[in-house]
Amino acid sequence: MTFLDWGIVAFALALGFWGYRQGLIVGAMTLFGFASGALLGGRLGPVLLSEGSRSPYAPLFAALAALMVGAIVAVSVEGLAVDLREQVIHGRVGHAADGVGGALLIAAVGLGLAWVFGAVALHAPGAGQLRADVQRSLILRNLNELLPPSGPLLNALSRVDPAPAFVGPVMPVAPPDTAIARDPDVIAAGPSVVRVLGTACGLGVAGSGWAATPNLVVTNAHVIAGQDDTSVTTADGASLDAEPVHFDPANDLGVLRVDVSLPPLPIAPEPERGTGGAVLGYPENGPYTLSPARLGETRTVLSDNAYGQGPYERSVTFLRGRVLSGNSGGPVVNARGRALTTVFASTTSGPSGGYAIPNEVVRAALDRSSSTVDTGPCAS
Numbered sequence: 180m181t182f183l184d185w186g187i188v189a190f191a192l193a194l195g196f197w198g199y200r201q202g203l204i205v206g207a208m209t210l211f212g213f214a215s216g217a218l219l220g221g222r223l224g225p226v227l228l229s230e231g232s233r234s235p236y237a238p239l240f241a242a243l244a245a246l247m248v249g250a251i252v253a254v255s256v257e258g259l260a261v262d263l264r265e266q267v268i269h270g271r272v273g274h275a276a277d278g279v280g281g282a283l284l285i286a287a288v289g290l291g292l293a294w295v296f297g298a299v300a301l302h303a304p305g306a307g308q309l310r311a312d313v314q315r316s317l318i319l320r321n322l323n324e325l326l327p328p329s330g331p332l333l334n335a336l337s338r339v340d341p342a343p344a345f346v347g348p349v350m351p352v353a354p355p356d357t358a359i360a361r362d363p364d365v366i367a368a369g370p371s372v373v374r375v376l377g378t379a380c381g382l383g384v385a386g387s388g389w390a391a392t393p394n395l396v397v398t399n400a401h402v403i404a405g406q407d408d409t410s411v412t413t414a415d416g417a418s419l420d421a422e423p424v425h426f427d428p429a430n431d432l433g434v435l436r437v438d439v440s441l442p443p444l445p446i447a448p449e450p451e452r453g454t455g456g457a458v459l460g461y462p463e464n465g466p467y468t469l470s471p472a473r474l475g476e477t478r479t480v481l482s483d484n485a486y487g488q489g490p491y492e493r494s495v496t497f498l499r500g501r502v503l504s505g506n507s508g509g510p511v512v513n514a515r516g517r518a519l520t521t522v523f524a525s526t527t528s529g530p531s532g533g534y535a536i537p538n539e540v541v542r543a544a545l546d547r548s549s550s551t552v553d554t555g556p557c558a559s
Contacts, residue, residue: 184318191289198285202277204268205260206284212256213249220248242295294322340386340464340504341379341558343401343431343487345524345534352499354530355471356455364516365457365469370414371444374461375421375435375508377406379557387460387509389518390441391434391545398508399523400426400433401485405557411437414467424548426555428485430493430540431523433508434548444510446538447517450496452476456519458500458533460509472500472511474519477537485558494537496520502533511535 180188198206224244268277297319313319359365375388375398386402388411396411403409409421417439425434454474462468475497483489498511502525510518520535 180317181315183312183316187293187318191286194289195282195286199278199282201281203280204264206281208260209253209257213253216252217245217249220244340507342507342524352473352475355473355500357471359455359457359471360469362514368512368516371442372459373411373413375402375411377409379405385464386507389510390443392443393440396435398433400428400431401558402508403433403554422551423554425544426552429491431485432536432544434544444518447519450519456511456513458511460506462503462505464505470501472498474498496535496537498535499532501531
């Protein structure tokens, strides 16, 4: 057990002691009041942000609002619960049973709160070390198996793309030509692009991918890391089971095999700097989107891998254009609908853009993709 695990145990025991003093009746009614208020607060919290539920801080605001509104409602209900307990509980045995029931109930609530805040830590920007501690926690891993991340209580549990923070070269390149979004060959490439879904560390993960052959889908390693239930969703809404056959955290590249034939994208032989293109994918787990882009320079750099570990020497292509969370694993195609490169991260400064995996790395991975491989631990 980790230090975080012992902290969770102490927290649950403290709440259990308090629950014993409160009793089951008071605890249950107060809990119901808190849950009702938290449900309301969790929905109202993100409304305070300029980007609403799309903001990376929406989980944190939802959690804080849930706590505040839930506490207000719980305090209001507690007085009624105390009066009810005095009316229905009599004798030493009755009070002892009520106390034990209250202790078990509130201790369980403590574990639930630990699970919720663990989920928020996994989503919150800049929570690198805390996120790693949560992933190593024995208690939280087991809670993730018992409490699947679903339901409307917190927006924190929506599907996300855990894209690694990547600091790389931002090379000057001309702005993209918006006219490419209307190119027939670019539009025709859409059916080759898929949404990649799975569960890692108890949380849903969503990214993009593209068919390089009828049965092989290219995506990012960080999108499929730690998963054993990966699937892809096609443009027509069909959901297909996907089996990982290549996993390369150093280059942040993954390859999946599907049993149904998909329309493959031709791979451009030697893309040149300045080539116009479009980023294809499912940003923010939303609808299929096509965004104009322009290819920048390809360089060999020293950087972290998909797990934030390093440094590793790798070849990276800079691109200029709109790249969002969820575009990870999607292709950049040229005006002929050919794959120029594969997106893996967005820029954090300078002009809007991103970083991508060169085609030579993708070709080598496709040649080595055959049998099923392990996808390691989930990405932080």
